Amino acid sequence: MALLEVRDLRLSFGGLKVLHDISFSVEKGAINSLIGPNGAGKTSLFNCLTGFYKPKGGSIRLGGRPIMGLAPHRITALGLARTFQNIRLFKEMSVLENVMSGQHCRSRHGIVSAILHLPSQLREEERIRAVGTHWLDFVGIAEHAHRLAGGLSYGDQRRLELARALASTPELILLDEPAAGLNEREKLDLVHLIRRIREETGITVLLIEHDMGLVMQVSEKIVVFDYGQKIAEGRPEVVRVDPRVIEAYLGSED
Amino acid sequence: MVDGATILQATKRPRLIRWSVALAALAGAVVLPQFVNAYVTEVATTALLYVVLCLGLNIVVGYAGLLDLGYAAFFAVGAYTSGILTAEFGFNFWLTIPVAMAAACVAGIIIGAPTLRLRSDYLAIVTLGFGEIVRIIARNLDITGGASGLVGIERPEIFGFKLMQVQHFYYAFLVLALLTAFVCLSVERSRMGRAWFYVRYDEDAAAGIGINRVSAKLQAYMMGAVIASVAGCLYAAKMTAISPESFTFNQSLLILLGVVLGGMGRIPGVVLGAILVALLPEVLRGAGTYRPLVTAVALLAIMLFRPNGLWPDKRV
Ligand SMILES: Nc1ncnc2c1ncn2[C@@H]1O[C@H](COP(=O)(O)OP(=O)(O)O)[C@@H](O)[C@H]1O
Ligand SMILES: [Mg+2]
Numbered sequence: 267m268a269l270l271e272v273r274d275l276r277l278s279f280g281g282l283k284v285l286h287d288i289s290f291s292v293e294k295g296a297i298n299s300l301i302g303p304n305g306a307g308k309t310s311l312f313n314c315l316t317g318f319y320k321p322k323g324g325s326i327r328l329g330g331r332p333i334m335g336l337a338p339h340r341i342t343a344l345g346l347a348r349t350f351q352n353i354r355l356f357k358e359m360s361v362l363e364n365v366m367s368g369q370h371c372r373s374r375h376g377i378v379s380a381i382l383h384l385p386s387q388l389r390e391e392e393r394i395r396a397v398g399t400h401w402l403d404f405v406g407i408a409e410h411a412h413r414l415a416g417g418l419s420y421g422d423q424r425r426l427e428l429a430r431a432l433a434s435t436p437e438l439i440l441l442d443e444p445a446a447g448l449n450e451r452e453k454l455d456l457v458h459l460i461r462r463i464r465e466e467t468g469i470t471v472l473l474i475e476h477d478m479g480l481v482m483q484v485s486e487k488i489v490v491f492d493y494g495q496k497i498a499e500g501r502p503e504v505v506r507v508d509p510r511v512i513e514a515y516l517g518s519e520d
Numbered sequence: 521m522v523d524g525a526t527i528l529q530a531t532k533r534p535r536l537i538r539w540s541v542a543l544a545a546l547a548g549a550v551v552l553p554q555f556v557n558a559y560v561t562e563v564a565t566t567a568l569l570y571v572v573l574c575l576g577l578n579i580v581v582g583y584a585g586l587l588d589l590g591y592a593a594f595f596a597v598g599a600y601t602s603g604i605l606t607a608e609f610g611f612n613f614w615l616t617i618p619v620a621m622a623a624a625c626v627a628g629i630i631i632g633a634p635t636l637r638l639r640s641d642y643l644a645i646v647t648l649g650f651g652e653i654v655r656i657i658a659r660n661l662d663i664t665g666g667a668s669g670l671v672g673i674e675r676p677e678i679f680g681f682k683l684m685q686v687q688h689f690y691y692a693f694l695v696l697a698l699l700t701a702f703v704c705l706s707v708e709r710s711r712m713g714r715a716w717f718y719v720r721y722d723e724d725a726a727a728g729i730g731i732n733r734v735s736a737k738l739q740a741y742m743m744g745a746v747i748a749s750v751a752g753c754l755y756a757a758k759m760t761a762i763s764p765e766s767f768t769f770n771q772s773l774l775i776l777l778g779v780v781l782g783g784m785g786r787i788p789g790v791v792l793g794a795i796l797v798a799l800l801p802e803v804l805r806g807a808g809t810y811r812p813l814v815t816a817v818a819l820l821a822i823m824l825f826r827p828n829g830l831w832p833d834k835r836v
Contacts, residue, residue: 316728342730354725356718367718371730373711377743380710381703387710394711434730 267330269294269438269470270315270346275324277307277314277494284310285494287324292438292487297464297471299481302491303514308474309351311491312440316348317341329437343371347436349427351443351474357416361407364415364426365398368433372397401429404466405459421452428459432469439463441473445480453480460484482506490514542788549694553687561686565758567798568693569751574778574794575700575787576747581776582784583713584740585720586636587644590651591775594624594745596767597654598752600664603762606674608663613676617753624749628742636737651772658764669763676757689758696754700747701787707743708787716740777819783828 268291277285284307292298300308313319317338326334333341356364373394379387402408405425431439445453463469475481482502490498492514498505505511553561580588601620605611635646658664676683683692707713715736718726727733756762774797782793807814
């Protein structure tokens with residue numbers, strides 16, 4: 267059974283059809299990519315998967331469990347985390363506080379135990395902090411833990427967003443154009459990091475990416491979108507020479 | 521890994537200074553009534569009441585980023601619950617506090633649960649209406665004493681000692697203010713406190729990382745309500761008589777002003793804002809009929825030159 271299973275997913279805004287009967291799946295432990303020209307509907311698909319958009323029809327299953335129609339926080343708790351195309355950090359808070367947010371759905375102490383400073387509450391805080399620090403370390407920005415997130419360099423902000431999503435200990439992580447705005451050196455680091463996510467944690471990765479070179483390097487399967495339709499799916503070397511994919515890419519401005 | 525020692529080095533000194541200032545202020549507050557007359561003690565007691573109310577509203581406005589225009593309603597719920605139970609049913613004052621807290625919780629859920637699902641601006645309108653409804657109910661019921669209010673509220677006793685004089689209530693409010701500050705500080709630095717800030721700074725990102733935004737907002741709203749209700753209990757006991765006119769829209773605005781003036785978010789700023797709100801009318805007594813004008817100009821000046829409040833919420 268696939269970890270993520272999308273079937274006949276449809277989405278429209280008013281009269282505008284954004285996704286037409288999309289079906290695909292992601293196997294556990296895989297690194298898969300979603301590519302396609304601007305406006306193809308990639309981000310919209312992520313928004314459907316994570317509960318931000320309400321699809322018109324179809325089904326979404328995570329580990330066999332239907333998740334369509336659930337609120338975003340419930341879906342995250344079930345093991346699906348994401349990053350945003352335009353970085354969405356809590357800029358006015360510290361780097362550590364940002365990454366600690368990932369552990370919210372994995373912890374339980376509330377207002378009353380915080381006021382009473384219960385030992386179990388203090389231990390839980392300790393654990394949240396430790397998990398946060400671990401993921402900062404994993405993406406390589408632990409030395410900035412006590413700086414404001416908004417003050418980080420662009421590349422480090424991308425890393426922090428990744429660390430924050432990882433800190434929710436997901437089974438599947440969705441990365442929306444993680445390489446956008448990075449230079450060649452940073453892109454290389456990112457490829458390395460994405461591989462480490464799978465190798466060291468076993469977390470499955472689905473990423474949206476414009477940089478074809480990067481996509482070919484990291485993913486074993488690629489799904490291609492154009493105008494809200496899936497036009498191809500398969501191994502990188504097959505998809506690259508698919509005439510429909512070539513046409514979609516040549517036909518657009520990208 | 522982070523080098524813990526360097527971080528400690530960097531943060532230790534400001535923290536030491538902060539605690540010294542706080543301790544000095546506390547010592548000053550403790551000895552104040554010994555050096556001033558009853559009038560000044562009365563004004564200082566009002567200032568402490570506003571500290572409690574502003575700290576409570578700060579949870580809603582400063583932490584969770586919700587605009588509440590009817591906060592005085594919860595203050596009224598506390599005052600009337602305690603007042604009615606002691607004056608009409610002979611309850612012990614201390615027993616009315618948990619009842620008032622429960623009443624505030626229920627009122628908070630009734631107003632908050634449906635409203636907080638909607639966009640944030642709806643809350644401002646609904647709370648504005650709620651504030652007026654509570655006041656109008658108090659004006660029209662028999663049990664609340666109608667427009668003329670409730671009289672004959674019992675003075676609280678503690679270990680056989682009856683709180684009577686201004687000074688006694690000054691210390692009672694000082695203890696309540698300290699307790700509230702401790703509670704706020706504890707929660708601010710906990711999981712739920714952080715969740716409020718996540719929701720305030722970026723609601724979608726917060727939802728995306730696993731935070732139930734409706735539940736987080738509702739908890740902030742209810743915690744604010746509970747604090748106002750406890751302040752209301754003690755206020756009723758101090759006044760022995762309360763009337764609907766103590767809980768007007770103006771009152772709600774004044775509390776909100778204290779929160780915004782001080783710089784929404786952090787406790788020291790909010791305490792400063794609360795004290796200013798309580799003192800401003802007294803300081804400006806000399807201005808006579810020009811008082812509203814002078815107040816407005818003073819506030820405008822503060823907002824122009826310190827748009828983030830006098831002591832803004834600077835994190836880290
Ligand atoms: N909230 C929305 N309301 C209306 N139209 C939207 C909304 N979100 C996305 N769209 C439309 O859906 C289409 C696909 O957008 P998007 O998913 O962002 O594409 P991509 O990420 O592939 O570049 C675009 O035409 C866009 O204008
Ligand atoms: Mg996109």
